[in-house]
Amino acid sequence: xxxxxxxxxxxxxxxxxxxxxxxxxxxxxxxxxxxxxxxxxxxxxxxxxxxxxxxxxxxxxxxxxxxxxxxxxxxxxxxxxxxxxxxxxxxxxxxxxxxxxxxxxxxxxxxxxxxxxxxxxxxxxxxxxxxxxxxxxxxxxxxxxxxxxxxxxxxxxxxxxxxxxxxxxxxxxxxxxxxxxxxxxxxxxxxxxxxxxxxxxxxxxxxxxxxxxxxxxxxxxxxxxxxxxxxxxxxxxxxxxxxxxxxxxxxxxxxxxxxxxxxxxxxxxx
Numbered sequence: 595x596x597x598x599x600x601x602x603x604x605x606x607x608x609x610x611x612x613x614x615x616x617x618x619x620x621x622x623x624x625x626x627x628x629x630x631x632x633x634x635x636x637x638x639x640x641x642x643x644x645x646x647x648x649x650x651x652x653x654x655x656x657x658x659x660x661x662x663x664x665x666x667x668x669x670x671x672x673x674x675x676x677x678x679x680x681x682x683x684x685x686x687x688x689x690x691x692x693x694x695x696x697x698x699x700x701x702x703x704x705x706x707x708x709x710x711x712x713x714x715x716x717x718x719x720x721x722x723x724x725x726x727x728x729x730x731x732x733x734x735x736x737x738x739x740x741x742x743x744x745x746x747x748x749x750x751x752x753x754x755x756x757x758x759x760x761x762x763x764x765x766x767x768x769x770x771x772x773x774x775x776x777x778x779x780x781x782x783x784x785x786x787x788x789x790x791x792x793x794x795x796x797x798x799x800x801x802x803x804x805x806x807x808x809x810x811x812x813x814x815x816x817x818x819x820x821x822x823x824x825x826x827x828x829x830x831x832x833x834x835x836x837x838x839x840x841x842x843x844x845x846x847x848x849x850x851x852x853x854x855x856x857x858x859x860x861x862x863x864x
Contacts, residue, residue, distance in 0.1 A: 642727075
């Protein structure tokens with residue numbers, strides 16, 4: 595007779611931090627994956643990923659594989675920001691955290707006909723990242739402050755663009771997956787124009803990755819290309835922008851491909 599023993603499956607180097615923070619003292623779940631070995635002399639590069647419960651395990655496993663030596667990238671610290679619900683996409687929380695305040699009449703009707711959840715907390719969320727989450731991580735691990743990346747998908751991609759356009763010094767790498775540029779009648783494009791006008795004087799070297807699935811809604815594909823084309827001219831001033839269109843992928847299936855490309859984007863040394 596066969597012998598069967600049930601064991602919990604340990605995820606090496608993974609842990610969860612629960613914190614209550616922000617202006618409303620909301621609860622967040624930080625899902626961390628960190629290498630077992632010693633950090634490089636300059637510290638670990640860090641990738642902050644939004645919608646933590648949607649992306650954490652895929653990203654952590656991809657990082658574990660792609661940082662294997664002798665040919666892998668430098669070890670990386672993954673910090674995925676999630677919510678107590680544990681849902682891949684907590685619409686109520688993400689709609690507030692990832693969006694800029696806009697008039698309700700600038701938003702499209704939702705597919706199910708319901709009202710949009712409360713929105714407009716993007717700047718509060720970025721303050722939470724900058725003032726509480728990032729210092730917490732830097733206090734626990736040796737981090738390379740010159741190699742800090744942020745990734746978000748859909749509304750999270752919108753948040754990444756908003757972060758670049760309003761806080762370009764906060765991260766070195768900005769990765770916007772399938773960004774919802776349409777939010778608030780394309781408010782983010784107005785931010786882009788202001789950013790483009792002032793960026794040359796900042797003398798910053800920054801990188802932006804935009805990913806999109808070729809089978810996403812036509813306007814999403816066009817919008818991603820439009821953002822990229824409008825930023826190309828800043829290459830001479832230190833902004834390296836790239837656009838990757840994944841053939842055959844839709845708005846959800848594109849995520850694993852985008853996460854794999856994210857690692858190359860964040861960890862390849864220039």
